Amino acid sequence: MASSGNGRRRPTLEQVAERAGVSRATVSRVVNGQTTVAEHLRKAVEEAASDMGYVPHAAARSLVTQRTDSVALIVPEAPTRVFSDDQFFPGVIRGVAAELDAAGKLLVLMTTGSAEGRDRVERYAVGGHVDGVMFASLHDADPLPELIVRRGVPVVVNGMLPHSTVPYIDVDHVGGVRKAVEYLLARGRTRIATVAGPQDMVAGRGRLAGYRAALAAADRRAIVAVGDFTAQSGLDAMRQLLSDEPDLDAVFAASDLMAHGALIALREAGRRVPEDVAVVGFDDIAMASYSEPPLTTVRQPITDIGRTLALHMLALLAGEPVQRETILPTELVQRESA
Numbered sequence: 001m002a003s004s005g006n007g008r009r010r011p012t013l014e015q016v017a018e019r020a021g022v023s024r025a026t027v028s029r030v031v032n033g034q035t036t037v038a039e040h041l042r043k044a045v046e047e048a049a050s051d052m053g054y055v056p057h058a059a060a061r062s063l064v065t066q067r068t069d070s071v072a073l074i075v076p077e078a079p080t081r082v083f084s085d086d087q088f089f090p091g092v093i094r095g096v097a098a099e100l101d102a103a104g105k106l107l108v109l110m111t112t113g114s115a116e117g118r119d120r121v122e123r124y125a126v127g128g129h130v131d132g133v134m135f136a137s138l139h140d141a142d143p144l145p146e147l148i149v150r151r152g153v154p155v156v157v158n159g160m161l162p163h164s165t166v167p168y169i170d171v172d173h174v175g176g177v178r179k180a181v182e183y184l185l186a187r188g189r190t191r192i193a194t195v196a197g198p199q200d201m202v203a204g205r206g207r208l209a210g211y212r213a214a215l216a217a218a219d220r221r222a223i224v225a226v227g228d229f230t231a232q233s234g235l236d237a238m239r240q241l242l243s244d245e246p247d248l249d250a251v252f253a254a255s256d257l258m259a260h261g262a263l264i265a266l267r268e269a270g271r272r273v274p275e276d277v278a279v280v281g282f283d284d285i286a287m288a289s290y291s292e293p294p295l296t297t298v299r300q301p302i303t304d305i306g307r308t309l310a311l312h313m314l315a316l317l318a319g320e321p322v323q324r325e326t327i328l329p330t331e332l333v334q335r336e337s338a
Helices: 013-020 024-031 039-052 058-065 088-102 115-125 144-150 173-186 202-217 231-244 256-268 286-290 302-317
Strands: 070-075 106-111 132-135 155-158 168-171 192-196 223-226 250-253 278-283 296-299 325-328 331-333
Touching (some): 013 024, 024 039, 070 088, 070 115, 088 106, 106 115, 115 144, 132 302, 144 155, 168 173, 173 192, 173 250, 173 278, 173 331, 202 223, 223 231, 231 250, 256 286, 302 325
Parallel strands (some): 070 106, 168 325, 192 223, 192 250, 278 296
Antiparallel strands (some): 296 331
16 A cells, blocks of 8 residues: 555555445546446545545546646746746736636646757647646747647647637737827827837737827827837837937837836936826836836736636636637726826
8 A cells, every 4th residue: 555655554446445335446437537427326435535535646547537637837938037027927827826726727837938948848748747738928939839739738828829720818909009109199298109019929019009000090100119028128228219219208118117117217317207208008017006106007907817828728628619819908097107
């Protein structure tokens, strides 16, 4: 008899079967969740297992069910980025973890900050260690989701994959940014710049498209610098914008972290916010409420993105159909910076 790890011997299937007065095969069917067992026999097995403290062996059970009850969440970024002050990824992880925990599934978190890391993640994801894979963000050139799909593993992603049928969850980037820029225009701002996000990501392209669309409708000129969603890139881009366009009177930054960097650059340059330059961000992370001044921003439902990723994955694992595209709404939050 196997050890339970605390000095006691773990009960076996045979012993549970003897206590319940049924066959070993019946006990096996009950503990593996099969529905072909009569109710009175199921109750007898469950009572015997509970009385004896029987816990199914996870590895043996997975051989029978072909399930690990584990789901991977892959974040294709370096760990330093994932666990920095960028609160997007922790928010998504919280949402995913809540739904998987409620469903009795284990979350396996993996990052791919290098080519070697990506190879390790690929081997793990297709090696039978997890039942499905979710992606928290994507760059266009990342081949990993399609590689995993081709190996027969269910995949759900945050952000549309071009030329792919993989189900995805996203937010209304274009509509959210249009509202933000239209708000700035309505407040009398006429020279509105943007610190755009990386253009190899759906979020970066969508937010820039929303900015351009709002300005085009108002017959205003676009003033664009590009960052990578980090505070440092926002600082650098804002310095460049001030050098190239010293008379700008507003800026939309495609993430709150880049907006934070822009605020620092404006303070360095002696520009008052919002009197001289209005600033709007995107995300509504906690930092937005405590910046100086508090940041007007486009709120995206970060935790709900994670919850929806997990719910779609659970549906796929249950053999249920899911729609290819799920778009969550955004909301303009007005604070002192604009």
